[in-house]
Amino acid sequence: MSTPAKPNTSNFIAPPSVASQIAQLPELPMPEIKSLWQRLFGNNVPNHNRQFLERRIAYRLQEVEFRKFDAALLDRNKRRIASLLETGKIKKRDRDYRPPAGTLLTREYQGIEHRVIVTQDGQYDFQGRMYPSLSMIAREITGTRWSGPLFFGLKALASPKTAARRGAQR
Incomplete structure (x- = not known):
């Protein structure tokens, strides 16, 4: 009886974690920051304040990554936005509110x-x-x-x- 062959993972390179991507932002040249902004937001950078751009990119990277794990968060936020538009007031958080994964x-x-x-x-x-x-x-x-x-x-x-x-x- 033979054992199943193990998949060849020697060529597999895992994508960098969100934390490591964020940690590398201060080291990136400004043209790469602008390119990353365009890829994440689909438009040109709104200003040239590097600190602003790094913070928004870091937030967006986390938003994209952690949305995969808590789909209910998006639904909850949509309900809160609809309520705000309808009543002009923000309702209290849901009782079951938990911060998103990774917070x-x-x-x-x-x-x-x-x-x-x-x-x-x-x-x-x-x-x-x-x-x-x-x-x-x-x-x-x-x-x-x-x-x-x-x-x-x-x-x-x-x-x-x-x-x-x-x-x-x-």
């Missing part, structure tokens, strides 16, 4: 910077361990119960009016 969340707490990466499967990578919620990570960092989205700045603190209304409803 890096940082928070400084007691002089230490903590970093969390949103994974493709909707979990959070903190110090090499996977967590199902940001609140669990916030508790790990602080030792007390916290709203994870609030701790990492994804959700604003309740305004004094909102807090007073909640107190009156109880």
Whole structure:
């Protein structure tokens, strides 16, 4: 009985990761930046401010790459845009809102910077361990119960009016 032949991968070169593409942007000559802009956006560069162009290109590279993993994000955004056009107001985020895969969340707490990466499967990578919620990570960092989205700045603190209304409803 023979074993199946392994595919020849010696000529296969994996495309560079989004992170490495972004890291290389400052090293690219300006003509290559302009060419990359045209390829990603389909039009000429709007200005010649290199920092602006690098930031927009970096954002677009991430948008293109991570859209592959969270198709629901595009649908959610389309609904929010339609609602904004219809009512003139932005509704609160969906309760199930999670940042797109690849998002890096940082928070400084007691002089230490903590970093969390949103994974493709909707979990959070903190110090090499996977967590199902940001609140669990916030508790790990602080030792007390916290709203994870609030701790990492994804959700604003309740305004004094909102807090007073909640107190009156109880």
